[in-house]
Amino acid sequence: MRRSVVLFDLDGTLIDSGPIILASMRHASMTVLGREPDEELVRAAIGGPGLVAQMRDLDPDRVDELVEVYRAHNEPLHAQLEAFPGVLTLLPVLRAEGHRLGIVTAKRLRTVDLALDRFPVLRELMDVVIGAEDTERHKPYPDPVLEALRRLDADAADAAYVGDSPFDVRAAKSAGALAVAVGWGGIHPDERLLHEEPDALVHTAEELHAVL
Structure with missing residues (x-):
């Protein structure tokens, strides 16, 4: 051994869980910021320092909103x-x-x-x-x-x-x-x-x- x-x-x-992470990142960005996130940048950050840091990269002024919307979308998807x-x-x-x-x-x-x-x-x-x-x-x-x-x-x-x-x-x-x-x-x-x-x-x- x-x-x-x-x-x-x-x-x-x-x-x-990659697909549901990407879907929830897109949902949060579209809902809060009204724009598609850069998927390549989102992928590159997955598995790193965590959700708050990822959302700070999307918009440092709206981190709390982005995190809240992401989690509301993402958590129910765990059943799938x-x-x-x-x-x-x-x-x-x-x-x-x-x-x-x-x-x-x-x-x-x-x-x-x-x-x-x-x-x-x-x-x-x-x-x-x-x-x-x-x-x-x-x-x-x-x-x-x-x-x-x-x-x-x-x-x-x-x-x-x-x-x-x-x-x-x-x-x-x-x-x-x-x-x-x-x-x-x-x-x-x-x-x-x-x-x-x-x-x-x-x-x-x-x-x-x-x-x-």
């Missing part, structure tokens, strides 16, 4: 979420092999709960869940990964962090964990992930299992 602890990003890694093929079935296999598992995400814990309600296996199998409220700094800083390891009383050298964004790779590397990028998130292209020099880039649950 190469790493005793395996931490996962949530959006774009365990759950296929789908998981990526093979990923959820891999989790109990990893647990059976002795890995401890966790989620490290920039989502608010309230929104994380919506995803956990949709996929109860996540709630059952995770030993730790870190959300936006748990650290002052967010990815790409290592703080959320390190907080998860602190709660597990685990060393970074014994951990892997799996994510679909450049911010995940940077956070893992800064924390000293194995940085595993996944290419199935649908938001960030392989080229951008490889630019961050992850320890591995995988495209299937089988490839991920082999790395871990």
